[in-house]
Amino acid sequence: MTHLLPEMAEIWQETLNWQPTAQQQLQFQQLYELILEGNRQLNLTRITEPQEFWEKHLWDSLRGIAPQQQFLSSLQEGASVIDIGTGAGFPGIPVAIAAPNCKITLLDSTRKKITFLEKILTELALDNAKTLVGRVEEIGQQRQHRQSYDVALIRAVGTASACAEYALPLLKQGGLAVIYRGNWTEEETTDLENAVSQLGGVIEAIAQFATPLSKSIRHCLYLRKVATTPANFPRAVGIPTQKPL
Ligand code: SAM
Numbered sequence: 001m002t003h004l005l006p007e008m009a010e011i012w013q014e015t016l017n018w019q020p021t022a023q024q025q026l027q028f029q030q031l032y033e034l035i036l037e038g039n040r041q042l043n044l045t046r047i048t049e050p051q052e053f054w055e056k057h058l059w060d061s062l063r064g065i066a067p068q069q070q071f072l073s074s075l076q077e078g079a080s081v082i083d084i085g086t087g088a089g090f091p092g093i094p095v096a097i098a099a100p101n102c103k104i105t106l107l108d109s110t111r112k113k114i115t116f117l118e119k120i121l122t123e124l125a126l127d128n129a130k131t132l133v134g135r136v137e138e139i140g141q142q143r144q145h146r147q148s149y150d151v152a153l154i155r156a157v158g159t160a161s162a163c164a165e166y167a168l169p170l171l172k173q174g175g176l177a178v179i180y181r182g183n184w185t186e187e188e189t190t191d192l193e194n195a196v197s198q199l200g201g202v203i204e205a206i207a208q209f210a211t212p213l214s215k216s217i218r219h220c221l222y223l224r225k226v227a228t229t230p231a232n233f234p235r236a237v238g239i240p241t242q243k244p245l
Pocket of ligand 1 (some may be wrong): 067086087088089090091107108109110113134135136137154155156157168
């Protein structure tokens with residue numbers, strides 16, 4: 001079996017109006033190979049076929065930071081970004097590759113995954129990214145992290161209201177949270193609005209799109225922080241999922 005990622009230059013161009021440079025393509029390939037290797041010891045991802053990896057990990061990660069297909073429009077030069085519950089590094093590592101001028105923090109509660117990510121950052125020479133181990137409920141109450149980020153990314157970590165409770169305290173006022181989802185309904189929007197308003201945010205946009213190869217439906221929720229988040233959020237470890245807002 002070949003482990004060569006497809007280039008997909010045309011699809012990048014059509015969908016995000018962007019294409020990776022030769023160096024970025026090489027970094028995507030290195031990332032893919034390191035994850036396949038890491039998968040032998042750690043349960044990192046079920047997505048291992050080249051096309052699927054390209055679509056569900058690389059493309060999906062980067063589509064989230066392209067609201068209205070304006071790639072990187074949500075990331076200003078020098079923006080500080082946190083990827084909450086990054087797992088094997090998604091969406092944070094593709095974002096760090098695509099946006100070398102941003103500073104990315106990859107947060108996960110599992111030490112083993114973070115150790116693996118450190119190896120990836122070294123091998124890919126990604127000096128704009130660093131790792132952080134901990135539970136986001138605790139990190140969000142620490143002075144050096146609270147209200148410190150321009151953008152928070154969060155994919156496959158919990159319900160939307162839990163994700164909002166994790167992300168909004170970490171943002172500076174005016175900052176943006178991007179919650180990556182599969183399906184999404186109007187009813188869920190109403191519930192989420194209630195949670196988000198308690199956290200000092202508003203739902204700025206909800207993007208629905210299909211992935212370019214398998215045409216799977218995805219949604220990205222964009223939350224803007226418009227006021228200070230009350231000090232009691234995020235609540236203690238486990239509470240955001242057990243007693244959703
Ligand atoms: N974001 C990655 C992706 O989309 O491929 C990984 C998703 S994985 C299903 C969820 C990850 O979130 C796990 O690696 C887990 O350790 C981490 N996680 C879950 N709850 C967390 C919390 N409260 N604080 C920090 N990390 C958490």
